[in-house]
Amino acid sequence: MRGIGPFLKDAWQLTRPYFASSEERWSARGILAAIVAMNLMLVGLSVVLSFWRREFYNALQDKDWKAFMELLFVYRHTPSGFMPGFCEVAAIFILLSVYSVYLNQLLQIRWRRWLTRQFLHEWLADRAYYNISLTADREAVGTDNPDQRISEDLRDFTRMALTLSLDLLSNIVSLFSFIGILWGLSGAVEAFGIPIPGYMVWVALAYALVGTTLTHLVGRPLTILNFRQQRVEADFRYALVRIRENMEGIALHRGEQEEIVTLRQRFAEVIANWWQIMNRTKLLNTLTNGYAQVAVIFPVVVAAPRYFAGSMQLGGLMQTVGAFGSVQSSMSWFVDSYAQLAQWRAIVERLATFHRAIVKARAENHGGFQASVSPDGTLRLIDVTMTLPDGTKLLEGADLMLTPGHSVVITGRTGSGKSTLFRVMAGIWPFGHGTVEIPENSFFLPQRPYIPLGSLRHVITYPHAVEAFTHEEIVQALVDAGLPKLCERVGDDDNWPMRLSGGEQQRIAVARALLAKPDWIFLDEATASLDPKAEEDVYRILRTRLPNATLVSIAHRPSVAAFHDERLVFQRDEGKTGTLVTSTPVPAAGE
Numbered sequence: 001m002r003g004i005g006p007f008l009k010d011a012w013q014l015t016r017p018y019f020a021s022s023e024e025r026w027s028a029r030g031i032l033a034a035i036v037a038m039n040l041m042l043v044g045l046s047v048v049l050s051f052w053r054r055e056f057y058n059a060l061q062d063k064d065w066k067a068f069m070e071l072l073f074v075y076r077h078t079p080s081g082f083m084p085g086f087c088e089v090a091a092i093f094i095l096l097s098v099y100s101v102y103l104n105q106l107l108q109i110r111w112r113r114w115l116t117r118q119f120l121h122e123w124l125a126d127r128a129y130y131n132i133s134l135t136a137d138r139e140a141v142g143t144d145n146p147d148q149r150i151s152e153d154l155r156d157f158t159r160m161a162l163t164l165s166l167d168l169l170s171n172i173v174s175l176f177s178f179i180g181i182l183w184g185l186s187g188a189v190e191a192f193g194i195p196i197p198g199y200m201v202w203v204a205l206a207y208a209l210v211g212t213t214l215t216h217l218v219g220r221p222l223t224i225l226n227f228r229q230q231r232v233e234a235d236f237r238y239a240l241v242r243i244r245e246n247m248e249g250i251a252l253h254r255g256e257q258e259e260i261v262t263l264r265q266r267f268a269e270v271i272a273n274w275w276q277i278m279n280r281t282k283l284l285n286t287l288t289n290g291y292a293q294v295a296v297i298f299p300v301v302v303a304a305p306r307y308f309a310g311s312m313q314l315g316g317l318m319q320t321v322g323a324f325g326s327v328q329s330s331m332s333w334f335v336d337s338y339a340q341l342a343q344w345r346a347i348v349e350r351l352a353t354f355h356r357a358i359v360k361a362r363a364e365n366h367g368g369f370q371a372s373v374s375p376d377g378t379l380r381l382i383d384v385t386m387t388l389p390d391g392t393k394l395l396e397g398a399d400l401m402l403t404p405g406h407s408v409v410i411t412g413r414t415g416s417g418k419s420t421l422f423r424v425m426a427g428i429w430p431f432g433h434g435t436v437e438i439p440e441n442s443f444f445l446p447q448r449p450y451i452p453l454g455s456l457r458h459v460i461t462y463p464h465a466v467e468a469f470t471h472e473e474i475v476q477a478l479v480d481a482g483l484p485k486l487c488e489r490v491g492d493d494d495n496w497p498m499r500l501s502g503g504e505q506q507r508i509a510v511a512r513a514l515l516a517k518p519d520w521i522f523l524d525e526a527t528a529s530l531d532p533k534a535e536e537d538v539y540r541i542l543r544t545r546l547p548n549a550t551l552v553s554i555a556h557r558p559s560v561a562a563f564h565d566e567r568l569v570f571q572r573d574e575g576k577t578g579t580l581v582t583s584t585p586v587p588a589a590g591e
Contacts, residue, residue, distance in 0.1 A: 007345055007348060007349070010348050010349070010351075010352035011161070011348045013352070014115075014157065014348065014351055014352065014355075015161060017118075018111050018114050018115065019032070022114055024110060024114055027110075028107065028110065028111065031103055031106060031107045031110075032107060034103055035100055035103050035104055035107065035162075035166060036166065036169065038096045038099065038100035038103070039100055039166055039169065039170045040169075040170075040173060041092075041096055042093065042096050042097065042100065042170070043170055043173045043174050043177060044177075045089060045092060045093050045096070046174065046177075046178075047177050047178070048084070048089060049089060049093075050178070051083065052071065052083055052084075052086065052089065055067070055071055055076070055078050055083050056068070056071045056072070056086070059071060070085065071083060071085060071086065072085060072086050072087065073085050073086075073087050075088070090290075090293040093289070093293055094286065094289045094290050094293060097285065097289040098282055098285045098286050098289060101281065101282075101285050102278060102281075102282050102285075104162055104163070104166070105274075105277075105278045105281065106278070107158075107162060108158045108159050108162060109271060109274050109278075111158045111162075112154055112155055112158045113267075113271065115154050115157075115158065116150060116154055116267060117264075119149075119150050119154065119354075119355075119358075120150065120260060120263060120264075121260070122355075122358050122359075122362070123146060123150070123358055124243075124256045124259060124260060125256070125362065126361075126362040127251050127256075127428055127430075128358045128361040128362045129146070129243060129244070129247055129361075130247045130248065130250075130251045130428060130430075131361035131362075131364055131430050132146070132357055132358070132361045133244070133247050134389050134430070134431070146240065146244060146354065147237045147238075147240030147241045147243075147244060148237065149350055149351060149354045150240060151233060151236055151237040151240060152233070152237070153347050153350050153351050154351065155233075156343075156344075156347050157344070157347050157348065157351060160340060160343070160344040160347065161344070163340075164340060164341065164344060214287055215284065215287060215288060218283055218284050218287050219280075219284045221280050222277065222280050222281065222284065225273065225276050225277045225280060228273050229270070229273050229274065229277060232266070232269045232270045232273050233270060235266055235269065236263070236266045236267055236269070236270055239262060239263055239266050239453060240263065242452070242453060242497075243259055243263075246448075246450040246451075248423075248428075248446055248448075248450075249446055249448065249449060249450025250450055250463075251426075251428045252426050252428065252444035252445075252446055252450075253444070253450065253462065253463040254463060255450070255452075255462060255463035257463075258452070258462065258463045259452075262452065262453060262454070361430075364430045364431075368430055368431065368432055368433045369384075369424065369427070369429065369430070369432060369433060369434055369435070369436050370434070370435045370436070371427035371436045371437075371438060372435075372436070372437055372438070373437070373438060373439075373440045374437040374438055374439050374440065375437070377404045377439045377440070377519065378401060378402065378403050378404065378437070378439070379400075379401070379402040379425065379437065379438060379439055379520070379552070380399075380400070380401050380402075380435070380436070380437040381398060381399060381400040381401075381424070381425070381434065381435070381436055382399055382434060382435035382436075382437070383397055383398075383399065383434045383435065384397070384398045384399070384400075384424065384432065384433075384434030384435070384436065385397060385398075385432050385433050385434055386398070386417065386420060386421065386424055386429070386431075386432040386434075387431045387432045388420070388431060389431055393577045394416075394417035394420055394421075394572065394577065394578055395417065395421070395432075395577065395578055395579075395580070396577045398434075398579070398580055400568075400580060402550070402552060404439070404519065404520075404550050405548070405550055406550065406565050406566065407550055407551040407552065407553075407563065407564040407565050407566070408551075408552050408553075408564055408565065408566045408567070408568050409551075409552075409553045409554075409555055409560060409561045409563075409564040409566075409567050409568070410422075410552070410553065410554045410555075410567075410568045410569075410570060411554075411555070411556060411561070411567060411568075411569055411570070411583075412569055412570030412571065412572070412578075413570075413572070415574075416570045416571070416572040416578055417570055417572055417578055418524070418554045418570050419447075419524050419525075419554065421554075421570060422444075422446075422522060422524040422554055424436060425438065425522060425552070426438070426442075426444050426522065439519055439520045439550075440519075441518045441519040441520065442518055442519070442520040442521075442522065443512075443513050443516050443518035443520065443521050443522070444522045444524075445506075445509045445510070445512075445513060445521065445522065445523045445524065445526035446509075446524050446526065447506075447524050447525040447526060447528055448505075449505045449506055449508060449509035449526075450462070451496050451497040451500065451505055451508065454493060455490070455491055455492060455493045456486060456489050456490050456491070456492055456494070456496060457474060457490045457491060459496050459508060460474055460477065460478070460490070460508060460511050460512060460515065461474065461512070461515065462512065464515075464516070469515050471490065473515060474490055474511075474515070475487045475490065476514075477511040477512075477514040477515045478490075478511055480511070480514055480541050480545055481507040481508070481510045481511035481514065481538070481541070482507050482534065482537065482538070482541075483504060483507050483508070483511065486504075501529075502529035503529040503530050503534070505529075506526055506527055506528075506529050506530060507530075507538070509526060510526070510527075510538050510541070510542070513542070513546070514541070514542075514545055514546070517546060517549075518546075518549060519548065519549060519550065520549065520550045520552065521542065521546070521549050521550070521551050521552070522552045522553075523551065523552070523553040523554065523555070524554045525554055525555060526553075527539070527555070527560070528555075532557060532559055535557065535559065535560060536559050536560075539551075539560060539563040540563075542563075543563060551563065551564060566582065566583075567582075567583040568580055568581070568582055568583070569581045569582075569583050
């Protein structure tokens with residue numbers, strides 16, 4: 001854990017952008033100013049009530065019925081000045097309490113929405129999410145579970161930042177407001193002067209039971225709403241987890257924008273349910289704050305008959321007690337809030353570390369390889385040095401040129417670096433340097449296809465919009481890929497990553513390629529889950545349906561090699577730098 005200085009700096013860096021430079025900064029400042037003003041007004045009303053109590057109890061002690069009624073319902077001019085009636089003060093107190101919480105919740109969700117969008121954009125931009133998943137750098141400690149940081153930590157950060165800061169401000173103002181009052185009132189004060197009879201215990205118990213029952217009736221829907229909030233939060237987090245588990249597939253398909261659309265849709269459900277919680281909480285707070293305010297006067301009202309009967313004496317005790325309680329509570333703020341402060345500090349650390357990792361990952365993506373679109377449709381690797389995240393060199397100074405219409409199969413020992421070469425050709429590998437020219441209309445099929453959430457139509461057309469292809473085209477692609485049994489389920493929304501087998505998922509990837517009609521198709525063991533006959537059928541379909549497409553495959557089976565014009569061998573002994581060697585041309589399929 002970092003020191004107090006760095007912690008405060010991190011907290012400020014997380015807080016400042018929203019209030020200083022975001023498009024919502026003026027409305028955010030306005031809402032924050034309103035919340036601060038309401039909290040200060042609540043402290044001011046507490047001070048007014050302190051003096052009101054003194055006048056009210058003096059009226060009780062003097063048995064001044066007129067003063068008692070005026071202080072309770074209207075107003076009265078006293079030696080201390082103009083004193084409003086309790087009903088007016090309580091009504092304002094309730095209104096301020098309800099709407100200060102309501103505006104606090106409103107600012108929380110708006111701030112969280114903005115921070116979530118910023119973190120999502122930065123995390124997915126420049127494939128930072130992919131680079132973070134590859135790094136083994138110790139400085140990246142704390143980037144585990146990015147879904148939790150974006151979903152839960154941002155939520156808790158905004159909530160606790162507002163709650164703690166406003167509570168601290170209110171306690172500071174309250175401390176300086178009441179310490180002078182308490183100083184002036186300090187002295188020997190008797191508690192009513194007579195023993196308190198036991199019947200007040202029963203009155204308090206009855207009052208508590210009534211309040212508890214009403215609170216349960218009003219707040220009961222919050223149980224369902226909070227349960228639903230947990231569900232939609234979990235759904236949102238699950239969508240983020242899916243990105244973490246399928247980073248390479250998203251990167252190869254260039255599906256970052258599609259993922260942002262899906263994530264925003266799921267987060268919109270979080271906001272919608274939160275609005276319902278806000279409105280229900282407003283009703284509950286109206287009751288609980290009203291209950292708390294009535295509790296201030298209720299014991300006095302109940303005890304008033306005995307006072308007017310001359311059975312008890314009263315002085316400035318109640319004001320003293322109230323002032324003492326306020327001062328004591330304010331001075332205990334750090335003790336009472338220590339656990340929350342410790343939790344918030346940990347949240348700030350997690351978010352700050354995560355943000356630094358994103359910045360570093362994006363910077364790494366702009367260094368190393370210089371990837372660009374090939375001007376003539378030829379794949380070129382120029383002076384390419386390819387390394388692992390730990391710096392181990394797989395290739396050094398390699399040159400490679402693959403021309404359109406000339407299909408190549410790449411073979412080599414397991415672990416030699418073939419899949420890493422595949423990622424370099426895709427332009428997504430961040431470790432190394434050199435120039436990579438990629439044909440513009442290229443399609444990449446990894447060994448583990450990415451299956452997004454949603455309908456089967458969305459799964460097949462990913463990363464394109466579902467409207468980009470007709471129903472007939474989608475059905476034909478499924479039939480050609482060997483999945484005719486799924487044609488009737490194109491519109492079904494199911495848990496397809498779990499519903500489809502490994503081989504079916506690879507066939508889905510082939511269907512995507514058939515729909516996209518690319519000029520180049522790169523396959524990294526993209527048919528490894530199929531049996532040899534099915535694998536041959538897939539390559540035959542690709543050759544038949546996309547006769548002008550150039551195939552670049554990483555595979556081992558001789559039957560696959562037969563569908564290519566040339567074989568490229570990645571030769572590399574463990575611990576050494578590898579080389580690319582052109583092997584004997586492979587006979588065409590069927591020869």
